[in-house]
Structure formats: structure tokens, C-alpha cells
Amino acid sequence: MGYEVVLTTDRTMMTNHHGKEFIGFMTTGPPIGVPEKVWLWISAPKVKVDREGKPREAPYGMRKVEAKLIEEGFNAAIIDPDHLHKHLDSMKVLMLGHHDYFAYGPPSSEWWMLMGREPVNRVSFRRLMESPAVRKAVEKGVRIIAGGPAAWQWLWELDSWKKWGVETVIDGEVERIIGGIVEKALRGEPLPDYIYVGPSESPSIDEIPVIKGASVNGLVEIMRGCPRGCKFCSVTLRPLRYMPLDKIRAEMEVNRKHGVKGTIFHSEDVLLYGADVVRPRPDPIFKLHKLWYDEAEGTLAWSHASLAAIKYAEEKHRIISRLMQDYVLTRQDFLGVEVGVETLSTRLAKIIMPAKSAPYKPEEWPQIVEDAFRIMHENHIIPAATLIVGLPEEKPEDLVKTTELLDRLKPYRSLIVPMFFVPMGALKHRDWFRRNMMREEHVELLKKCLAHSVYWAEEIANKMYLKEPYLMPVRTAVKAVIKYIKHKVYETMPEMEALLRR
Amino acid sequence: MSEHNLVIVYEDGVPTSILRHIYKLGAKGYKHFNIYVISPKGRPHYLEDLRSVIQGVIAYSLRISYAGSTIMDLRRIAEKLPRENTTYILASPSDGYREVLGEIGAENIVRVEV
Numbered sequence: 001m002g003y004e005v006v007l008t009t010d011r012t013m014m015t016n017h018h019g020k021e022f023i024g025f026m027t028t029g030p031p032i033g034v035p036e037k038v039w040l041w042i043s044a045p046k047v048k049v050d051r052e053g054k055p056r057e058a059p060y061g062m063r064k065v066e067a068k069l070i071e072e073g074f075n076a077a078i079i080d081p082d083h084l085h086k087h088l089d090s091m092k093v094l095m096l097g098h099h100d101y102f103a104y105g106p107p108s109s110e111w112w113m114l115m116g117r118e119p120v121n122r123v124s125f126r127r128l129m130e131s132p133a134v135r136k137a138v139e140k141g142v143r144i145i146a147g148g149p150a151a152w153q154w155l156w157e158l159d160s161w162k163k164w165g166v167e168t169v170i171d172g173e174v175e176r177i178i179g180g181i182v183e184k185a186l187r188g189e190p191l192p193d194y195i196y197v198g199p200s201e202s203p204s205i206d207e208i209p210v211i212k213g214a215s216v217n218g219l220v221e222i223m224r225g226c227p228r229g230c231k232f233c234s235v236t237l238r239p240l241r242y243m244p245l246d247k248i249r250a251e252m253e254v255n256r257k258h259g260v261k262g263t264i265f266h267s268e269d270v271l272l273y274g275a276d277v278v279r280p281r282p283d284p285i286f287k288l289h290k291l292w293y294d295e296a297e298g299t300l301a302w303s304h305a306s307l308a309a310i311k312y313a314e315e316k317h318r319i320i321s322r323l324m325q326d327y328v329l330t331r332q333d334f335l336g337v338e339v340g341v342e343t344l345s346t347r348l349a350k351i352i353m354p355a356k357s358a359p360y361k362p363e364e365w366p367q368i369v370e371d372a373f374r375i376m377h378e379n380h381i382i383p384a385a386t387l388i389v390g391l392p393e394e395k396p397e398d399l400v401k402t403t404e405l406l407d408r409l410k411p412y413r414s415l416i417v418p419m420f421f422v423p424m425g426a427l428k429h430r431d432w433f434r435r436n437m438m439r440e441e442h443v444e445l446l447k448k449c450l451a452h453s454v455y456w457a458e459e460i461a462n463k464m465y466l467k468e469p470y471l472m473p474v475r476t477a478v479k480a481v482i483k484y485i486k487h488k489v490y491e492t493m494p495e496m497e498a499l500l501r502r
Numbered sequence: 503m504s505e506h507n508l509v510i511v512y513e514d515g516v517p518t519s520i521l522r523h524i525y526k527l528g529a530k531g532y533k534h535f536n537i538y539v540i541s542p543k544g545r546p547h548y549l550e551d552l553r554s555v556i557q558g559v560i561a562y563s564l565r566i567s568y569a570g571s572t573i574m575d576l577r578r579i580a581e582k583l584p585r586e587n588t589t590y591i592l593a594s595p596s597d598g599y600r601e602v603l604g605e606i607g608a609e610n611i612v613r614v615e616v
Binding site: 155158161162166172190192193194195196197198199200201 | 559
């Protein structure tokens with residue numbers, strides 16, 4: 001027996017990254033110092049599957065779509081890309097999801113630009129679409145629908161769209177509409193070429209299903225949307241909704257039942273769960289973390305938090321230190337999270353993200369960043385921080401300011417990764433940051449970030465993130481890659497600088 | 503849901519001034535646009551010309567479909583769509599398209615410069 005509606009993605013997404021999701025970022029770059037096969041083994045190993053090819057863990061967004069389709073009565077399942085052939089006889093619709101189909105998102109586009117080679121996520125997705133199973137499916141008339149957070153990228157890959165036989169691309173939250181689309185597809189009715197789901201079609205909490213299969217490394221969303229309104233962000237365009245604890249508990253239970261013990265609380269800002277707009281409130285945050293503490297077996301991570309919320313939460317309510325001491329550090333040595341620094345220029349911050357610093361003033365942004373980094377360091381929270389380079393309103397003095405102020409973050413255990421501007425959110429009509437726009441000031445900033453991150457990466461990989469015995473081969477490989485990057489970059493720095501300035 | 507149909511007819515390019523018309527309709531309460539495109543480019547390459555329109559819309563839902571390239575194709579789609587709640591945007595110098603819309607009694611016709 002096979003499935004009529006099959007959801008899949010390529011290996012760089014259908015993986016649990018050895019249980020360490022930050023290693024997944026290696027899939028956004030080309031292989032460095034090792035063959036592609038080894039790079040993929042480090043960053044995107046195969047995931048366990050059952051006899052039908054259903055993966056034990058799958059990307060969370062795809063799990064939501066799968067759950068919605070199952071609830072609406074469709075014979076649907078997520079299938080591992082290596083097992084699609086098992087469902088060719090039954091498959092009528094093939095649905096694709098991805099974070100970064102064509103490596104146009106940050107940081108893929110940046111690594112591609114700097115190194116002049118395609119990142120492995122792009123290569124891997126192409127390999128999937130040109131695989132015998134997918135080609136056979138197209139031959140048999142299977143209708144292909146692509147969605148996910150990177151759906152917009154298909155608008156720049158129209159040749160691939162046509163060549164690979166994709167019928168419809170959907171951008172946005174699909175829970176309310178996907179049943180209708182799939183129903184039409186199964187009936188052989190025509191479908192639109194491109195669908196953009198606007199805010200009026202955003203699903204309510206009740207319309208968002210509980211996942212039916214485990215998510216990668218136990219990710220569960222605790223809220224959708226964000227009130228800050230940063231211009232470069234697409235998520236902030238969505239209405240704000242908090243998931244009730246019962247729904248979160250139910251999804252943690254699904255993960256546990258399928259053998260995934262860890263939990264990642266997913267939100268654009270975990271500390272804004274149940275907040276008073278941008279002011280974190282202790283009660284909802286502690287209830288959420290108590291839920292994890294009482295009912296989950298494994299470790300906890302946060303997907304994202306904002307630096308202003310970290311500072312406010314600790315200074316006003318001691319939320320960070322209490323959470324870490326009373327709950328998190330009783331079970332693990334540290335907590336990983338992504339944070340947005342974006343810029344350390346108050347001038348630029350006021351233009352592109354005036355509410356990022358709220359409830360503080362934008363003028364205080366550099367101090368907020370430093371205070372939050374200190375709070376995280378003192379409480380064993382390890383951030384991977386992003387900077388955005390090449391924003392439309394950026395001036396050289398903004399870059400100089402950011403580079404200078406980065407010195408203040410040197411003492412704090414963290415990775416700082418600059419991302420080249422990719423038009424998204426309210427800025428999606430603006431120009432991409434391209435290599436010929438690179439200036440001296442950009443090069444200096446990139447060098448500073450690299451020095452900081454390479455220094456701390458070694459400590460983090462050795463002593464904290466990959467210290468479990470079973471990860472010894474991965475740790476060895478990652479250490480070797482970091483060493484190679486250090487050596488190669490500093491050796492070729494003069495040449496790279498000349499190239500970038502050309 | 504408040505839906506409006508837009509039929510965009512063009513030969514050489516799609517001007518972003520189309521966005522003003524979408525925003526005007528949005529201000530009247532429409533939240534969802536079904537866009538049918540008559541273009542010589544074919545599917546899906548016509549979307550390249552629609553990119554700046556797609557990128558300029560964040561507050562409304564869009565369903566974009568290729569509807570053909572000829573005057574006959576325009577007639578075919580126009581005969582299916584309701585007269586009210588449908589706007590035709592002509593970014594094309596050819597009079598044949600306007601004539602066929604006149605023949606079927608289309609009411610909301612906008613000419614835009616490319």
C-alpha cells in the first residue's frame with residue numbers, strides 16, 4: 001500500500017544533523033576541505049525510516065502540512081527522499097518543502113558569493129528533482145506542488161520550475177487552504193501557478209493541527225508571528241498567535257512517542273511567549289519551561305530570542321538566571337539559541353528595526369546587545385548571532401560603527417555570522433546585496449566576525465556542543481574543518497580582500 | 503472572503519503601477535486577488551514579469567494563473583468571470599484586446615503605460 005499524497009524534501013532537510021541542529025548550518029555552504037560526501041555525512045546524515053520509507057523525524061513545517069492533510073481525510077505521508085520509489089504506483093500528488101531550495105537565503109547566498117561554489121543544499125535539492133523516482137513521477141503525471149518558507153525562490157528559478165515539471169508554488173501559511181488545493185489536484189482540476197497566502201487567510205490556533213509524526217530534534221512551535229515589525233523580516237508580517245500549553249504538550253508527546261527526546265521551543269522570540277507586547281512576563285515563560293522540565297526527557301534549546309527581551313527579562317524579573325538555574329542547567333551544560341544583532345549602528349537600527357530594541361530606545365541598542373551577551377555568557381546560553389550586511393539604507397559609517405563595537409562582544413562565548421541582505425519582508429521589493437557592492441568596510445567587518453567566531457567555535461565544539469562520546473567522529477571532523485578554515489582563510493586573506501574589493 | 507478578479511493583459515512588460523490599482527481595490531475591502539495573465543511568455547516564465555507585483559503585495563492573498571496569450575484566450579477567460587468584481591488591466595497597445603472586452607460587456611477596464 002502506498003500514499004496518494006507524498007510530501008518530501010532533499011537530504012539536507014530530511015536529517016536530524018546528528019541531533020545537533022546548528023550543524024545543519026553547514027548545509028548552507030559548499031564543502032570546505034573535505035569531499036562533498038563527507039561534508040554531507042557531517043551535516044546531514046540519513047534519518048531512520050520505517051519499511052514504507054517514513055522518516056522518524058521530519059522538518060516541522062512539513063509535519064504540520066502532513067497533519068492537516070491526514071485530518072482532512074487524505075492518504076498522505078512524509079516520505080524520505082531515498083524511498084519515493086516505493087510509492088510511485090499510488091502517488092498522485094508530490095509536495096515539496098524547503099528552507100532554502102536554491103541557496104538564495106542567508107547565509108547560503110553569502111557563502112556562494114564568497115566562495116564561488118554552490119552550497120550543498122542547492123546541489124542536494126537539484127539531485128532530488130533529477131532523481132529517477134521524481135522523474136518517473138512526473139512521467140506518470142504526478143502533480144508537483146512546492147511550498148515552505150523558501151517558496152519565493154522559485155520565482156527566480158523559472159527554468160528549473162519548467163524543467164522539473166512543478167505545477168504550483170505556494171508561499172505562506174497553508175493550513176486553511178491546503179486541503180482545497182490537494183482536493184483539486186486529485187480531481188485533475190487546474191491549479192494556480194503561484195499562490196501567496198495573505199494575512200487574512202492565516203489560520204487560527206484551532207485551525208493549526210498537532211503534528212502526527214516527530215519533528216527534527218523535537219522542534220515545537222510555541223507561537224507564530226512577532227510584534228516588532230523589523231523591515232527585513234517576513235515572519236513579522238504574520239498575525240501574532242500564542243500556542244496554548246496543551247497543544248505544545250501534545251506535540252512534545254508525539255516526539256517522545258517516536259523516540260525523539262530533545263525539545264526545541266520554536267518562536268521568533270521565545271521570551272515573548274505570553275508577553276505584554278514586547279515585555280516578557282514571568283508567568284507564561286515559567287509555565288512553559290516547567291512543562292518541558294516535568295514532561296520531557298531530553299535537553300532543551302530555543303530557536304530564537306531577541307536581545308532586548310533577554311535584557312529586560314533578566315533585569316526586571318531575573319527570568320534568565322532563574323530559568324537556567326532552576327530548570328535548564330539541572331539537565332544540561334548550556335542552552336543554544338539564535339539571536340539577531342543585525343547592526344550596531346543606532347542610525348541604521350532606527351531605520352530598519354526601530355522596535356527591535358523595545359521596550360528600550362533604539363539609541364540604546366549597542367548597550368542592549370552587550371548587556372544581553374553578558375547575561376547569556378553568565379548563564380551558559382550560547383548564541384549564534386546574525387548581522388545583516390548590505391541593507392538598502394546602509395552607509396559606510398554604519399559598518400565602521402558595527403566593526404568597532406564588535407570588540408565589546410569579544411569576551412562573550414558566541415558565534416557572530418554576517419549575512420548578506422536578501423530582499424524579504426517589507427523590503428522584499430529592494431535589491432539584493434551583490435559582490436560588486438562589497439566595500440573595504442564590509443571586508444573589515446567580515447574579518448572581525450570570522451576571527452571572533454573561529455576563536456569561540458573551537459571551544460564550543462570541543463567542550464560543549466559536541467562533547468558526547470558518540471559524537472567523537474563528528475567532533476573530530478568539525479575540528480578539522482574549523483582548523484582548515486582558519487588556515488585557509490588567513491593564508492588567502494590578502495587574495496580574498498583583493499578579490500572582494502575588485 | 504472578499505475576492506476580486508484581475509485580468510492582466512500585456513505584451514512587453516508589466517508596469518509596477520498595477521500595484522496602485524491593487525492597493526486601491528484593497529482599500530475598498532478586497533483581501534484576495536485572483537490574477538489571470540494573458541502574456542506571450544508562457545508558463546511559468548510570465549511570472550518573471552509579475553515578480554515586482556508579487557513582491558509589492560504583502561497584505562493580500564494572491565492566486566496567479568496563466569490564461570494564454572491571444573485575444574481568443576482573453577475572450578475565453580473574460581466569459582467565465584463575473585462582470586462585477588473583475589478588473590481588466592491592459593498594458594498592451596493592441597486594440598484587439600480592448601475590442602473583445604467591449605464585445606462581452608466588460609465594465610472595469612484600466613489602461614496602463616508600460
